[in-house]
Amino acid sequence: MGFGSDLKYSHDALLKLQDWELRLLEAVKKFMAMRVKSDKEYASTLQNLCNQVDKESTFQLDYISNVSKSWLLMVQQTEQLSRIMKTHAEDLNSGPLHRLTMMIKDKQQVKKSYVGVHQQIEAEMYKVTKTELEKLKASYRQLIKEVNSAKEKYKEAVAKGKETDKAKDRYDKANMKLHTLHNQYVLALKGAQLYQHQYYDTTLPRLLDSLQKMQEEMIKALKGILDEYSQITSLVTEEIVNVHKEIQTSVEQIDPNTEYSGFIETHRSPEVVEQEIEFDTSLLEENENLQANEIMWNNLTAESLQAIFIWKTDSRPR
Template sequence: MGFGEDLRCPQAHAAVMRLLDSELHLMEVMNKWMGQRAKSEREFSVQLHNMAAMVEKQERPQLGAGQDHISQLNKSWGVLVSQTDFLSQVMKKRSEDLLDGPISKLTLLIRDKQQLRKTYAEQWNLLRQELSKVTKIELERLKSSYRQAVRDAAQAKRKHQEANKDKERDKAKGRYVKALLRLHEQHNEYVLSVRAAQVYHQHHYSQIQPALLSALQNLQQEMVLILKEILQEYFDISTLLHHEVVRIHREMASALTAIDPHREYDSFVHQNRSVKEIPACAEFDCSLLEDTEKLNPKEIELNDLTLETIQHKVYQFSKRHALEQCRQQVVLSQGTRAKLEAQRLILKEKLDQLGSKDPPSALKLDPDTISLSSTSSHVCSLCQKVLLPCFNDSAFPCSCLQVLPVLNLPQDVERPLGQQDWYHGAIPRLEVLQLLKSDGDFLVRQSQEKQGYVLSVWWDGSCKHFLIQNTDNLYRLDGQGFHSIPLLIHHLLSSQQHVTKRGGVVLMKPVVRDKWVLEHDDVILGQLIGRGNFGEVYSGCLRSDNADVAVKTCKENLAPEHKSKFLMEARILKQYDHPNIVKLIGVCTQKQPIYIVMELIQGKYDPVGRNICNSFKINCPIIAPHSIITIGGIYCM
């Protein structure tokens, strides 16, 4: 099997030309690739040399007590630097060897390959032209002359037969003889040309063309052998397993192995050992208790006089701890955080010991003068307002607190959809994932992609979304139709039927709107006071009490993930109730556009919409775990 025996047709010739072109392209890519490798080796060697020069330039003798200390780490470091410099020399030599060896040879081979392709194409075209000339062009010319001679002879014969006079008959006979002679000559010439074409055709396909293709195959195989030797030489030069490179890395590995962290500083410690004792720590001064009664050192005094103060301090420590974790700009030491936690734990331990009992009396007064009921009610209300928000902070564990079960309030199915507690309006789909937690949790929202409403249910570890169909003024999912969506939801919830026939989803518990949800009609928009990343900011007032508010709007054409980030501000603000942080009034999600309503900081605004006031209350950035969110989008200077 070879080129000469199997590649005879023009299609095979076209395939051979494509093969030559692809091999030329491959060799050019190899040449560029090797050139890039040589360039990289050269640049790498320069960088390695610059590293060693930088160390030599910047290295300075150690100052102070450790000046005479020469550790194993320093020795190993010196070996790494010196061997790296030697490696740069090896890389430089390898770059030069690549340029002088494989790359130079490959350049010459590409030139020879191009010449071979050109010569082969010329010879092939020449042979095809000669074959076409002998077997087609010449035969077509003779056939045309043959046909003309046949027509001339037939015409001369017809005129000879039609001639009446003897003189005309003699002339016609002479012309007929000449035409017949020319016909016979053309016949003989055509027979000879056909035979010659047959012989040349057989010779072309049996000897001439196979010889050309066989010569091409031999040269191709020889060039492949040369290319193999070039690639082998490139591999031998560029391999990272070269004995010099291996030796260098072994030296580095030995130097690193010699480093013993446990014995590194033995000599240094021996030379610079401290002789003084550790300074005394602060202790409780017991002399302060000489003129007091029933006060114990190192213990918090909890009684009816100090209860409110202790609870307030616990709240303050908890909030300070939470703020320290949230603010990325302020990095406190571990000691400060440990101090706050220790103080909080001492106070919390005392409160846990007290439990639901009344605190002991600090004053020895007549029991009749103390109102136990008032004290008890005061403590309970104070615990609910101060202590529980403190321990609900995410920075502290709250496993000791009992979570009351959620009460399912009866629903009035006759109320409009917008007044149903489980209708959440135009909240994004990503926001739904934050609300649904357990199997059977559900809510109804406005669809963002289509006109209509969507029933979202958490089931089997994922959130399912069902588009509520409205045909002929009847609302349905996969079965019976109802005149309103509240009737449909009430039927599915009370009958415990599957939402769809194909799935096993069942409605268990509605997720109701929280206290922050407002209606759009509850807010009266005023003038434009600024613009944020998500939309415009307006001043306004509440329709109920005419209180001034700031209203942030969300653009309707924002992507769902951006709308979710917009609502994330409201979720963060819900957790804070501080005099120096802007207060959240509510969120309007019943329809588009979505509003976030906050208290308005009084002051004037400059032309770009920034609030300029003298109040300490600022619209400050809250640091979330994975992003920085500027609440309000308007800063107060």
């Protein structure tokens, strides 16, 4: 299968195909341009987020915290991700997007050249097989009328016996012109037939095969552009994966069981013997009826002590 062998009579379809492909490339170009803008804005947003983080606040305490270390590394790796995304956006802009822009211009030129050459060879084909033959056919018909007219006049001259030689000479000259034009028409017809065969067997197929080759080369180039786009915009590239691995590793190093070991060591309290809480005997200096650390039970305190006893009993867990 090929353009030259299968699309000889599909000129309109080929034009529609090229127009559709140009619209598709324009859509891809617009998408890539928006992706470049989006990635640049994303990189800028990440950087702004990192700039707003008070990195000094992570080390206000006088001990090393794995949580603060992990958090600081996450911020640092986010800054790294911002730089990577910015670089990718710049690479996308200068690489695939630029090449795609050039391809669109080349494809527009290919279409223009194809249309121009096709119009040229088609016009020549029409001239040889239509226009020139129609002129000869018109002259052919006119000469036939002239020959028939000269023949009738010759017959009349013979019948009248007047100017027969002159009439015959006119008749012979008209026949000579007709026979000469007949030969021209036959030769022109053979030439047109050969030209037509040459056009459909060689000239047009070569043009179409050339167009197909250029089309296929551009598809190959576009495949390369899309492949590069895929690699540049991939979120699983080694450098991005490493960013997230660093973050994950730092998070895994957080150990709740040992997080405060350093803090405890730094701020360990010295052993202190707490002073025993004792009954202040100075309260009894002016009263001899009361005894330190002993409950006074009498008619004056029985009711209140009984209430306390009942409350404590009811509040015991069951």
